Amino acid sequence: MGKLSGITVVDLTQFLPGPMMTVMMADQGARVIKIEPQAGDPARAMEPKEAGHSVWFANLNRGKESVVLDLKSEDGKAALADLCREADVFVEGFRPGVMKRLGFDFDSVKEIKPDIIYCSISAFGQEGSLAHHPAHDMAVQALAGFLSVNDGADGMPVVPGAPSADLAAGLTALSAVLMALVGRGSSGEGAYIDCAMFDSLLPWCAHTAGSAIAGGESPVSSHQRSLGGAGFYQVYETKDAKHVALGGREIKFARNLLTALGRDDLIAHAEREAGEQQELIAFLRGAFAARTRDEWVDWFADKDVAFAPVLNFREALGEPYIAERQLLVESTDGAHHIAPPIRFAGEDWRPGKVPELNSGPRKK
Structure with missing residues (x-):
């Protein structure tokens, strides 16, 4: 029994931000029903693989159920509507306008389930001049100013090592949904959450971009204590x-x-x-x-x-700290999972099963 046992999530997201958000809910006992197209979430095909599954997909989708639906067909739409009736949370990661065309925008789902908590995750939000601009993580980082200080000594921006915009959106969406669940407990009302990767990442510059935030010059890495201008x-x-x-x-x-x-x-x-x-x-x-x-x-x-050797991932995952904190866990099929950072004292966490494509809803 996890902290979110009894909560049902209908998850229409793929790749990284949405799945990262919903796996954190699944790790805490929520029932997450992952809606997939016939070919499945593209992350299923991503190498490398272990125990028959993509390591990426397994770590972001363990403990979920898979339901394959053609949302352009009447049968597919009817099946999704049935799932919405029993859902507490509905999460989607399509480009703005797609869910409305499919007949499952917030207003439509609210008619099916009046107290639904509906979360849309996109690059730039549902409205505004950039709403329909295609972008993955690095483009969002570039437009938000972050890539300008992800640079080397020559001032050349380099590809970032962490997809910060994706991860910021996943964490922000999770926080918003949990807040909405708490609020619904007292008000009985659902909520709509428009979570943008750009909006989610922007507050992360408060400690480095102070001069620009205040209307002045943009920070230069070589003159910032946190970005390369300090010896220590x-x-x-x-x-x-x-x-x-x-x-x-x-x-x-x-x-x-x-x-x-x-x-x-x-x-x-x-x-x-x-x-x-x-x-x-x-x-x-x-x-x-x-x-x-x-x-x-x-x-x-x-x-x-405050010193540390710069380790590669293989070295880092082999450090005694990882074993001490049980941060790399082996599942029953022999696959390795990074443990959730949120674990509660006295509760034993084990990775949930990775869903086969169209595993179907569990019987009640």
């Missing part, structure tokens, strides 16, 4: 062409490290404005280049400094 929030190459990171700008960390390296004279440099720490950064580059990454890991073991 920086990545350094090691002797073996690997990398380490300093991830704490507090002066106590600078004092601890620079004293240990015999350069107390540079402590004051760590307090300078971002963009004015070139001498400190140059020294640290030279220092870190003198030892291998693993030698630095050993050297830092007894130092109180």
